[in-house]
């Protein structure tokens with residue numbers, strides 16, 4: 001059998017920007033999202049939310065609401081007998097409705113199920129809840145205080161799928177949710193002998209992902225089990241939580257995910273599915289629970305982070321030590337924050353080669369909206385301090401920050417992080433491209449500044465993925481994949497890989513995705529894992545199908561298997577040539593039937609060592625600062641994705657630009673603001689998002705393709721990393737433009753203006 | 762109550778209640794789910810439809826306001842034979858969407874722009890489209906798609 005060489009330039013389908021598979025559906029309004037689905041006999045639920053940040057629930061009287069016309073039932077925390085109402089893949093701390101106590105303003109307390117949404121909504125004000133208010137804990141500082149009230153009194157079981165190897169710290173009689181620590185070398189000694197040190201405190205804000213489709217789930221719980229249509233990124237993870245809530249075998253829980261209207265991490269893991277399912281369980285009919293955007297803002301946010309950091313160089317300009325202490329605010333429930341804590345700890349280091357490191361990170365439960373994954377997984381939180389300090393240090397020792405980075409970044413193949421995969425990117429090349437793209441060396445106009453910055457994260461992608469590639473008798477192909485199409489393009493990239501391997505036209509390869517009753521197990525669609533892991537699975541499954549078809553061809557041609565040679569799109573044996581359609585049809589003796597190629601990927605072989613890849617990218621910006629108002633505009637933006645090989649370059653660049661734009665939003669204006677226990681800007685009217693008019697005038701998108709990843713044809717993940725360095729980049733460029741160093745994001749006009757004013761005095 | 766209006770080129774009559782928005786009537790009563798709902802406060806543009814050729818947020822427009830007027834939704838843009846409108850085709854060609862949730866509103870707003878101003882400059886596009894949010898793309902490919910569609914439309918003339 002011939003094995004394809006697979007060098008850049010030799011590909012037929014991959015590494016080409018073929019049009020999106022979902023293109024026609026999405027431009028004609030035919031693409032179906034969960035909010036568009038209607039089931040026969042479907043009822044609608046609306047949620048009553050807590051007005052208190054921290055309070056005991058003394059009583060709930062739902063009788064007034066339950067007896068209203070059109071209401072099927074009202075469900076509260078008192079009605080959950082027979083279910084295991086707590087869920088959480090990392091820590092089982094999250095009740096599907098508040099039980100006995102509420103822990104944040106906006107927490108679901110009850111739900112009304114009715115013939116339509118309006119009827120359900122109108123019933124909510126007839127549910128009477130008596131609370132006894134408790135003292136609230138709103139920041140890590142509050143959470144640590146000696147007399148701080150405890151958010152969670154009980155000890156929790158660790159969730160079954162927590163995704164990290166360490167202990168769970170939650171529920172040990174403090175408000176600590178999770179801790180993570182890393183340490184090597186001798187930090188104290190290194191700082192003593194350093195030639196220069198910078199030290200500072202930084203704040204990275206709470207942010208809201210604003211997937212334009214708010215959370216939505218339709219649940220149908222009946223004697224056959226639980227079926228849920230959901231806008232979930234990780235249907236298999238949600239299945240696990242539902243299985244434990246309802247105590248059912250995996251085979252009786254089915255998650256179906258059609259198109260998802262944006263995720264960016266905010267739809268990873270379980271959200272409103274347990275509540276929707278409990279509503280259906282009590283109402284005994286299918287129930288749709290569609291949140292509004294305001295409610296989505298009360299469901300998940302990113303962890304905000306307070307970081308103290310110091311970094312040291314020696315006289316040769318080599319970074320010799322970094323130390324950081326991070327306090328993260330995780331909100332009322334753990335969700336995925338324990339993993340965010342672990343990842344942000346590691347990501348304080350990368351992508352630099354530093355001999356002495358100590359990072360101590362702790363996240364705290366507070367009476368605020370639960371925090372969880374957000375594009376970049378804790379990396380942006382610590383890249384603001386990390387990449388700011390690189391510039392601060394360079395300035396201190398009189399070096400060009402770009403040259404200073406070049407001298408200190410991890411080299412290809414270097415084991416710069418103990419026990420982890422050696423570095424698989426080429427940062428010098430990446431930085432060089434970014435610097436050129438924004439005209440690093442060119443003269444700057446007054447009030448303008450430039451910065452290039454990078455990040456390299458140990459991708460959270462856990463290798464556990466399976467797939468089936470079905471080759472039909474007409475030579476067309478159906479791929480069963482658990483990867484969810486969030487917009488990133490998995491429905492395009494996955495068939496590209498199968499088409500490349502099987503040698504069939506891309507147009508003839510289709511995908512069935514994200515139905516846990518049909519598609520084989522895939523752990524998640526997140527951490528930029530799909531191309532690398534699902535892509536590898538599809539590649540292997542395609543090759544396995546070819547192996548089977550070679551055996552079938554031998555049978556058909558009555559020759560030995562060794563005599564069959566696989567060629568592109570079929571087989572050859574001497575003069576005889578058969579395409580896949582002929583092999584299958586002749587084998588079965590009918591123009592029908594199929595071959596199923598399979599593959600299972602686990603943490604072994606080339607995927608044994610984590611991270612599966614380092615997600616590496618650089619961004620470059622040029623900003624202008626209006627000294628009168630403090631307003632910043634990003635004039636130039638460059639992204640460089642170090643992706644190994646782009647299966648679809650246009651899609652990969654699109655991911656980078658999307659991520660960089662989100663990062664720019666955080667750098668300039670995005671922030672969820674709490675005033676006391678209330679979220680002050682919990683609506684899109686008040687939460688400022690990047691718009692057309694914020695778009696930089698000059699944008700360059702670059703990909704570096706050295707085929708140095710473990711994924712198919714040397715591919716690696718991308719799509720998060722361009723976000724991570726943006727806030728630091730903007731802060732650095734502002735410093736170079738107007739000489740003020742701002743250590744917290746976003747860099748709002750007010751903040752910049754104040755800093756300028758203070759400098760004048 | 763009954764509401765009659767022109768929908769995607771055909772007269773239509775539909776039952777509705779006075780508090781219903783146009784978006785609700787389209788999505789819930791007529792099953793035209795291409796019109797998307799996101800912010801519900803007239804900020805994001807996901808729910809944009811064209812009324813007498815002008816872009817309107819259907820999430821905050823009472824259905825009643827559409828009586829006897831011409832409403833075009835994303836479902837009405839392609840030709841009956843399935844041929845896409847140049848703006849739709851340009852969105853595919855330029856990768857001007859990812860999740861696609863903003864796309865119907867984006868495409869209709871872009872069509873309205875090009876109907877009014879067949880050769881918009883980059884600045885004019887940015888200004889006109891500023892009421893439509895896209896969280897996925899970073900806007901650059903959308904601007905490119907609109908420019909490409911403008912080119913195509915002017916060649917067709």
Ligand code: FES
Pocket residue numbers: 797798799800801802803804805806807808809818819820821
């Ligand atoms: S949903 Fe109508 S403008 Fe946002």
Ligand code: FES
Pocket residue numbers: 212261262487857858859860861862863864894895896897898
């Ligand atoms: S394509 Fe997702 S919001 Fe625009």
